[in-house]
Amino acid sequence: xxxxxxxxxxxIIVILxxxxxxxxxxxxxxxxxxxxxxxxxxxxxxxIEEIGVENLEIIERARESQEARAQSWFIETEKEEVSITTxxxxxxxxxxxxxxxxxxxxxxxxxxxxxxxxxxxxAPYFYxxxxxxxxxxxxxxxxxxxxxxxxxxxxxxxxxxxxxxIVDNYDDTSxxxxxxxxxxxxxxxxxxxxxxxDEVRGFIIDAGFSTIWGVYESELSHRFxxxxxxxxxxxxxxxxxRAGYSFKNDGKAxxxxxxxxxxxxxIHSETDDFIPVEMAHEIFEAKSDGEKQIEIFENAGHSESxxxxxxxxYEVVFEFLENVY
Numbered sequence: 001x002x003x004x005x006x007x008x009x010x011x012i013i014v015i016l017x018x019x020x021x022x023x024x025x026x027x028x029x030x031x032x033x034x035x036x037x038x039x040x041x042x043x044x045x046x047x048i049e050e051i052g053v054e055n056l057e058i059i060e061r062a063r064e065s066q067e068a069r070a071q072s073w074f075i076e077t078e079k080e081e082v083s084i085t086t087x088x089x090x091x092x093x094x095x096x097x098x099x100x101x102x103x104x105x106x107x108x109x110x111x112x113x114x115x116x117x118x119x120x121x122x123a124p125y126f127y128x129x130x131x132x133x134x135x136x137x138x139x140x141x142x143x144x145x146x147x148x149x150x151x152x153x154x155x156x157x158x159x160x161x162x163x164x165x166i167v168d169n170y171d172d173t174s175x176x177x178x179x180x181x182x183x184x185x186x187x188x189x190x191x192x193x194x195x196x197x198d199e200v201r202g203f204i205i206d207a208g209f210s211t212i213w214g215v216y217e218s219e220l221s222h223r224f225x226x227x228x229x230x231x232x233x234x235x236x237x238x239x240x241x242r243a244g245y246s247f248k249n250d251g252k253a254x255x256x257x258x259x260x261x262x263x264x265x266x267i268h269s270e271t272d273d274f275i276p277v278e279m280a281h282e283i284f285e286a287k288s289d290g291e292k293q294i295e296i297f298e299n300a301g302h303s304e305s306x307x308x309x310x311x312x313x314y315e316v317v318f319e320f321l322e323n324v325y
Contacts, residue, residue, distance in 0.1 A: 024238030062307035090145040094136025111181030115142035148243035152185025184208025192256025202263040202324040207303040212251025263291040274302035
């Protein structure tokens with residue numbers, strides 16, 4: 001009997017290990033590999049009904065207009081190609097756009113499966129307002145090297161690396177971070193890091209998620225109709241082995257906000273269909289030291305606040321920058 005139980009137990013262990021490898025690898029390849037399908041997300045009908053077709057059309061027209069302007073601006077504006085090497089040996093690429101005798105910088109950090117050109121959509125607003133600007137491709141995105149997407153955790157040290165590059169190459173710099181979605185998580189992790197340079201004066205987070213675990217938990221249910229346990233646990237195990245970080249233990253961007261003492265502007269949409277607005281309020285409440293401000297926009301989806309109300313969005317942003325600088 002004991003021998004039979006041992007055999008059964010061994011078979012169960014083998015099945016669990018094999019299942020973990022297969023299921024975990026599937027979701028790591030889906031979500032963390034650069035050419036995975038994690039960005040193929042369809043808008044659900046409930047969201048369309050909630051914000052209305054008219055608002056969807058406003059957002060799409062604004063998106064097309066702002067992107068067209070950015071492409072022309074990128075071609076016409078004088079810029080410098082820049083690069084850094086990360087602590088784990090990847091080369092990251094970006095551009096700086098500078099004015100003479102200006103010390104104030106805005107670093108624009110794009111989101112998941114996006115690229116530097118998504119950051120360039122916002123760059124003209126900051127540049128025309130008189131700020132120097134840095135845009136770049138996150139690791140495993142665009143022209144930058146990297147095997148796995150960092151979900152804001154691996155990217156935080158990269159952002160600090162960019163900060164050190166600018167501080168070393170320009171005199172008397174003052175810097176504000178602006179991050180969207182995964183870029184917001186990158187910023188949140190960076191501002192809580194003990195190695196954050198003193199030159200970083202404040203940060204703006206747009207549509208940021210509080211934890212990697214929380215956003216993947218939501219997506220498992222929304223996209224696949226699957227339970228968190230054991231599926232996400234299996235993915236977490238394989239992410240540790242392959243990507244070098246844990247969704248559960250390392251992905252708590254909210255902790256960076258809690259550690260930060262510099263001013264924060266938090267922007268989110270009430271009807272964000274990817275990152276629930278509850279996460280924004282959770283992040284806001286987590287910050288106990290330093291100035292903080294939250295702005296909630298209506299009738300827009302994920303990271304679409306700047307499209308539904310462009311005027312209000314940049315008015316809020318520039319007021320924050322003026323107060324910080």
